Amino acid sequence: xxxxxxxxxxxxxxxxxxxxxxxxxxxxxxxxxxxxxxxxxxxxxxxxxxxxxxxxxxxxxxxxxxxxxxxxxxxxxxxxxxxxxxxxxxxxxxxxxxxxxxxxxxxxxxxxxxxxxxxxxxxxxxxxxxxxxxxxxxxxxxxxxxxxxxxxxxxxxxxxxxxxxxxxxxxxxxxxxxxxxxxxxxxxxxxxxxxxxxxxxxxxxxxxxxxxxxxxxxxxxxxxxxxxxxxxxxxxxxxxxxxxxxxxxxxxxxxxxxxxxxxxxxxxxxxxxxxxxxxxxxxxxxxxxxxxxxxxxxxxxxxxxxxxxxxxxxxxxxxxxxxxxxxxxxxxxxxxxxxxxxxxxxxxxxxxxxxxxxxxxxxxxxxxxxxxxxxxxxxxxxxxxxxxxxxxxxxxxxxxxxxxxxxxxxxxxxxxxxxxxxxxxxxxxxxxxxxxxxxxxxxxxxxxxxxxxxxxxxxxxxxxxxxxxxxxxxxxxxxxxxxxxxxxxxxxxxxxxxxxxxxxxxxxxxxxxxxxxxxxxxxxxxxxxxxxxxxxxxxxxxxxxxxxxxxxxxxxxxxxxxxxxxxxxxxxxxxxxxxxxxxxxxxxxxxxxxxxxxxxxxxxxxxxxxxxxxxxxxxxxxxxxxxxxxxxxxxxxxxxxxxxxxxxxxxxxxxxxxxxxxxxxxxxxxxxxxxxxxxxxxxxxxxxxxxxxxxxxxxxxxxxxxxxxxxxxxxxxxxxxxxxxxxxxxxxxxxxxxxxxxxxxxxxxxxxxxxxxxxxxxxxx
Amino acid sequence: xxxxxxxxxxxxxxxxxxxxxxxxxxxxxxxxxxxxxxxxxxxxxxxxxxxxxxxxxxxxxxxxxxxxxxxxxxxxxxxxxxxxxxxxxxxxxxxxxxxxxxxxxxxxxxxxxxxxxxxxxxxxxxxxxxxxxxxxxxxxxxxxxxxxxxxxxxxxxxxxxxxxxxxxxxxxx
Numbered sequence: 001x002x003x004x005x006x007x008x009x010x011x012x013x014x015x016x017x018x019x020x021x022x023x024x025x026x027x028x029x030x031x032x033x034x035x036x037x038x039x040x041x042x043x044x045x046x047x048x049x050x051x052x053x054x055x056x057x058x059x060x061x062x063x064x065x066x067x068x069x070x071x072x073x074x075x076x077x078x079x080x081x082x083x084x085x086x087x088x089x090x091x092x093x094x095x096x097x098x099x100x101x102x103x104x105x106x107x108x109x110x111x112x113x114x115x116x117x118x119x120x121x122x123x124x125x126x127x128x129x130x131x132x133x134x135x136x137x138x139x140x141x142x143x144x145x146x147x148x149x150x151x152x153x154x155x156x157x158x159x160x161x162x163x164x165x166x167x168x169x170x171x172x173x174x175x176x177x178x179x180x181x182x183x184x185x186x187x188x189x190x191x192x193x194x195x196x197x198x199x200x201x202x203x204x205x206x207x208x209x210x211x212x213x214x215x216x217x218x219x220x221x222x223x224x225x226x227x228x229x230x231x232x233x234x235x236x237x238x239x240x241x242x243x244x245x246x247x248x249x250x251x252x253x254x255x256x257x258x259x260x261x262x263x264x265x266x267x268x269x270x271x272x273x274x275x276x277x278x279x280x281x282x283x284x285x286x287x288x289x290x291x292x293x294x295x296x297x298x299x300x301x302x303x304x305x306x307x308x309x310x311x312x313x314x315x316x317x318x319x320x321x322x323x324x325x326x327x328x329x330x331x332x333x334x335x336x337x338x339x340x341x342x343x344x345x346x347x348x349x350x351x352x353x354x355x356x357x358x359x360x361x362x363x364x365x366x367x368x369x370x371x372x373x374x375x376x377x378x379x380x381x382x383x384x385x386x387x388x389x390x391x392x393x394x395x396x397x398x399x400x401x402x403x404x405x406x407x408x409x410x411x412x413x414x415x416x417x418x419x420x421x422x423x424x425x426x427x428x429x430x431x432x433x434x435x436x437x438x439x440x441x442x443x444x445x446x447x448x449x450x451x452x453x454x455x456x457x458x459x460x461x462x463x464x465x466x467x468x469x470x471x472x473x474x475x476x477x478x479x480x481x482x483x484x485x486x487x488x489x490x491x492x493x494x495x496x497x498x499x500x501x502x503x504x505x506x507x508x509x510x511x512x513x514x515x516x517x518x519x520x521x522x523x524x525x526x527x528x529x530x531x532x533x534x535x536x537x538x539x540x541x542x543x544x545x546x547x548x549x550x551x552x553x554x555x556x557x558x559x560x561x562x563x564x565x566x567x568x569x570x571x572x573x574x575x576x577x578x579x580x581x582x583x584x585x586x587x588x589x590x591x592x593x594x595x596x597x598x599x600x601x602x603x604x605x606x607x608x609x610x611x612x613x614x615x616x617x618x619x620x621x622x623x624x625x626x627x628x629x630x631x632x633x634x635x636x637x638x639x640x641x642x643x644x645x646x647x648x649x650x651x652x653x654x655x656x657x658x659x660x661x662x663x664x665x666x667x668x669x670x671x672x673x674x675x676x677x678x679x680x681x682x683x684x685x686x687x688x689x690x691x692x693x694x695x696x697x698x699x700x701x702x703x704x705x706x707x708x709x710x711x712x713x714x715x716x717x718x719x720x721x722x723x724x725x726x727x728x729x730x731x732x733x734x735x736x737x738x739x740x741x742x743x744x745x746x747x748x749x750x751x752x753x754x755x756x757x758x759x760x761x762x763x764x765x
Numbered sequence: 766x767x768x769x770x771x772x773x774x775x776x777x778x779x780x781x782x783x784x785x786x787x788x789x790x791x792x793x794x795x796x797x798x799x800x801x802x803x804x805x806x807x808x809x810x811x812x813x814x815x816x817x818x819x820x821x822x823x824x825x826x827x828x829x830x831x832x833x834x835x836x837x838x839x840x841x842x843x844x845x846x847x848x849x850x851x852x853x854x855x856x857x858x859x860x861x862x863x864x865x866x867x868x869x870x871x872x873x874x875x876x877x878x879x880x881x882x883x884x885x886x887x888x889x890x891x892x893x894x895x896x897x898x899x900x901x902x903x904x905x906x907x908x909x910x911x912x913x914x915x916x917x918x919x920x921x922x923x924x925x926x927x928x929x930x931x932x933x934x935x936x937x938x
């Protein structure tokens with residue numbers, strides 16, 4: 001019995017002992033596992049850093065079309081503050097047209113520029129002088145590239161990673177003071193902190209203090225989920241201890257500052273102090289004053305509860321408490337704390353430079369070369385062709401005119417939509433993209449995805465194809481007369497002019513300027529549809545259009561972006577520049593990964609393009625685009641073409657100056673009739689966009705094989721401006737024989753009365 | 766092997782740089798009043814003066830002389846230094862900047878074409894030559910430099926016959 005008992009006891013002891021042993025072994029294995037995990041993950045830690053996207057930096061030089069007010073606007077866009085430039089980078093002082101600017105340290109595609117002091121003098125519309133601090137002249141100086149966004153994953157983390165050197169000493173000290181006073185003493189877990197917190201919570205009857213160290217918070221954010229269980233608490237504590245065993249306090253603190261969650265911007269989670277500084281204040285962290293720094297430190301406790309946008313009073317109270325604690329600990333002096341507590345929160349104005357339609361184009365270009373995961377996490381820097389001035393001008397023009405057009409429409413409940421793209425035709429650089437009237441919202445990007453019939457935008461290609469045969473020139477007489485065609489399917493096609501008039505014999509230049517359908521169809525059928533399709537493809541259309549006679553009137557469907565590609569060749573002397581949104585990609589250390597060079601191909605002979613372009617300037621002075629003249633800067637020479645699809649469903653305008661090409665589409669998303677021609681809908685948007693940009697006139701160099709000649713716009717006969725009121729200049733091959741206006745004597749008369757007198761004289765004699 | 770590639774490449778870059786610098790030395794315009802940009806020059810388009818009747822051959826185009834502005838001149842100097850360092854992507858990007866300032870200056874397209882030759886992209890060099898030639902109309906000096914570039918680019922593509930035809934053009938001497 002006894003014996004039996006003792007045997008049983010011994011067995012129990014053995015079982016208990018081995019169970020304990022196994023538990024200890026399991027615990028040890030668990031600790032070793034966590035240790036390995038912490039070491040491996042943390043050592044090879046790779047912050048998920050989305051690609052940052054930058055606009056083209058603005059080059060300043062003597063003569064640059066940037067007035068004093070433009071320069072100040074530009075500095076503000078880059079969040080330079082007015083003040084004493086000696087105080088540090090990011091500050092400027094303006095006196096009249098004189099600016100002293102302390103430029104920031106910035107990375108450009110080619111180089112890293114250290115911060116420097118420059119003096120810039122600007123007149124009312126251009127730069128007149130640029131000097132360095134030592135008074136030497138600078139031939140060219142560029143401002144910072146504007147950060148316009150990042151390519152972050154949906155529901156993704158966004159951050160700007162700080163290195164230890166980037167952490168301001170005050171932040172270093174203050175974060176410990178507020179979040180973990182004994183950070184420098186403990187080993188990852190702070191028993192005193194836990195006791196203190198427990199005591200405080202017991203006294204209050206609910207949780208008022210957390211006992212977590214910075215290390216525990218980091219572990220929680222970095223490795224663990226947000227569940228509140230004892231097991232997780234234990235894991236957190238063990239991992240914190242192991243982390244402290246392997247890494248320095250400095251490494252842990254900097255990692256914490258990069259990891260911590262500090263706010264939400266729609267789908268974007270704001271992580272780390274670097275990004276939070278940009279997000280809330282649009283300033284680099286090292287430029288923040290003590291009040292702004294205190295606001296960010298205060299946010300750690302509860303980014304949504306203290307959200308300064310939604311709850312400014314709470315945020316302000318929290319900031320002032322942090323300031324008070326900092327002053328009590330003598331990190332700052334009491335007077336400075338008091339001054340900072342009296343200031344506003346200093347948040348950046350809402351909205352700003354968010355350009356979803358342009359970023360969409362950037363993303364599509366980058367997808368050819370990069371995996372989505374790299375874009376979202378590899379910390380790339382993407383330098384684009386975006387020009388913030390052009391982007392702002394295009395956005396403003398589109399939204400303003402669509403509102404006007406809606407108000408004037410017979411369907412005021414319906415909302416017109418539109419798209420604008422602006423490009424530099426020489427390089428193919430796309431400088432602005434507006435994908436719809438809600439410019440700040442993402443969604444359907446009409447600039448890239450709305451594929452619509454282009455109407456008369458196709459005509460320049462038809463006339464170019466005709467010039468290329470050598471049988472037509474700008475003065476060739478065309479017949480604008482009714483035509484009926486039996487199509488392959490047996491139906492009859494009988495196009496009409498938009499005005500329903502018939503013009504008879506007209507010079508080609510006038511037929512294009514007034515967008516005559518009948519003359520164009522007759523000429524197009526004469527040269528043949530394949531030629532027209534060839535020309536369109538050479539200009540940049542990627543897919544071959546269907547060879548239907550209605551191609552001549554623009555039934556071919558294109559997106560605004562495709563129209564831009566085709567018109568690039570017209571605006572660039574017959575050279576087709578491949579459209580470019582991304583110029584270069586640098587890796588996270590600033591090393592170049594890839595650059596996208598200007599790529600140009602020959603699309604048409606410079607003689608043919610010159611002759612065509614001169615006709616396209618006539619569109620703007622005498623033709624369907626003449627309404628633009630009074631609203632453009634005086635003397636600015638522009639070229640372009642209106643387009644209207646059947647029943648006015650789509651209103652188009654494509655046109656260019658010496659500096660920019662812009663394409664505008666206006667219509668309804670459901671393809672309803674708008675009642676708007678290209679001239680009534682899209683042209684005003686185009687004019688407004690171009691007028692607010694500083695542009696050179698479109699003045700190509702005339703090829704030596706062409707000469708300028710005067711002909712009558714109406715009758716096409718060679719004349720002089722004195723002889724005919726409607727004399728126009730056309731470029732024709734040297735020595736072209738043109739029929740002359742018979743009534744023109746050597747001393748041309750100017751008025752109708754003079755002409756009648758002259759006629760009487762000749763008949764009486 | 767890699768080392769060899771590097772030194773060969775560096776040698777090629779150095780040689781071509783020397784060629785570029787030598788070639789461009791002649792492009793410097795020594796005298797004359799400074800003009801800001803070629804686009805500021807008058808182009809006889811839609812001028813109000815009536816042309817004489819009957820048709821006379823178009824008078825020779827106004828004498829034009831393209832030159833670099835101080836801004837684009839300094840960028841070209843910078844680009845050449847970048848080429849000399851072997852940093853071709855940076856040079857390309859610097860010339861982009863210059864072209865954004867003066868997109869219609871044939872001298873910049875010539876410079877870009879020479880860089881494309883250094884990069885062994887003879888096709889793009891050829892296009893730059895053609896573009897420069899079109900912009901240089903009426904400026905003999907720029908025309909002959911553009912023609913030189915074009916002929917070099919054609920030769921680099923083994924299109925010797927076309928290169929010889931370019932060299933026979935009247936503006937080439």
